[in-house]
Amino acid sequence: MRFIIFLLLIAGLFTACQEKATKVTAQEPIISSNLSAEKIMADNPVILDVRSPFEYNLAHVPGSINVRWEDFSEQSPEYRGLLLSDLWNVARRLSLIGIDPDTKVVVLGKGRQGNGEEGRIAWTLQVLGVRNVITTVHTSYRELNPKEESEGIKNKPYWKPVVDESLRIGLDDFKAYAFQELPEMKSMSRARSKALGGLPPGALDAPVASLFGMNFNDAKGKVVIVDVRGPQEFAINNLTKIKGVKAPVVNIEWREFFNDKGLPNKEVEKILAAKGVTKDKIVMTISNHGVRSASAVYALRSMGFRQSLNYAGGYEQWK
Missing domain, CATH: 3.40.250.10 (Rhodanese-like domain)
Structure with a gap:
């Protein structure tokens, strides 16, 4: 009997140590x-x-x-x-x-x-x-001091990431929506194809449209590109100066998306709405190398803009 109880305790400990599902x-x-x-x-x-x-x-x-x-x-x-x-x-x-x-x-x-x-x-x-x-x-940081003394870093079991592809967009897909031309599916990476359910080359839907449950033609009409760099950077060079870009491009500096505490700023919704950026749109952000634009997407998502994505390559990759 004691042996059985011992085995049950060991089994319980083993289960507790197993990696949690992502x-x-x-x-x-x-x-x-x-x-x-x-x-x-x-x-x-x-x-x-x-x-x-x-x-x-x-x-x-x-x-x-x-x-x-x-x-x-x-x-x-x-x-x-x-x-x-x-x-x-x-x-x-x-x-x-x-x-x-x-x-x-x-x-x-x-x-x-x-x-x-x-x-x-x-x-x-x-x-x-x-x-x-x-x-x-x-x-x-003085306000954020932990009330209890830290016990140091505690490792977590290794975990496999479940990548949320709806938060980012690659160069080929970004160009497809900027120029509003259906992309060649042959260039789709294996990872993205798998994330989209294994869409074969020649599928009717472009990747981003598929992520949001639309076909390409419906999605391209909802796309708006938000350039989150400063006004001076935008004035010097931006997507509107590139021949063939048809998607609407607006400039809203990334700082507008945050308040003085570094938290998402709800007031930016008024600025967005005034420029035609509403929660039913597919909002693609761009900066020089995907840092400020990622920051804007984080803020947008936290405010309920579920169809916002970061073009992480930015102008550096585009050029």
Whole structure:
């Protein structure tokens, strides 16, 4: 009898140590623009600090981890906006700092004084299936000090990412919607084809349209491209100056999407609506190399723009 009880205890321990199934929900949390520090720090989140190592070493929240958006992106200059192709390896690295799909993560940065780095990290985590992510400004770090002393980083079991392809768009697909011409499906990657249910070459629907349950012709009429760079950058060069671009292109600087606390700014919805960007549209964002545009998509998704995507390659890859 004792032997049987011993076996049952061992089985229970083994089950408890098994890796949890990756969960990806279809809806993003609506993040309030006046979220309190107490609520941000509830549930003992993993805290990522995206500032420079120098700034991090000067002052940081106890227990926070210093990361850079480049840590998860390609290294070659023309592709540096793209995420690393081996996302399984990225997920393993995240597990070593205590992050899995069910982990609450707070990303600290410089907010509107920075370049959207915290939003880029938040978007990266969401692409991998980590949904409970909040960005905020590091200047409030005294308010964000953990109430209890940190026990240090606790590793999580390795997990396989369930990639949310609806958060990003590649160069070929982006050009197809910019020029409003059906793309050649032969260029579709195996990963994207698999994510879309194995669409064969020559399928009638372009990839993004399929993700949102539309055909290409219906989708292209709903597309609007939001260039989130500053007005001066936009004035010097933008997609409207490229021959053949037919999709509407508007300029709304990424800083408009965040308030002074680094949280998504609901007031930007008025600016978006005035330029014809509503929640029924497919919103494709672009910046120089996918950092500020990723930040904008993070904010858009948190405000209910379910059909917003980041063109991570940006102008650097386009040219």
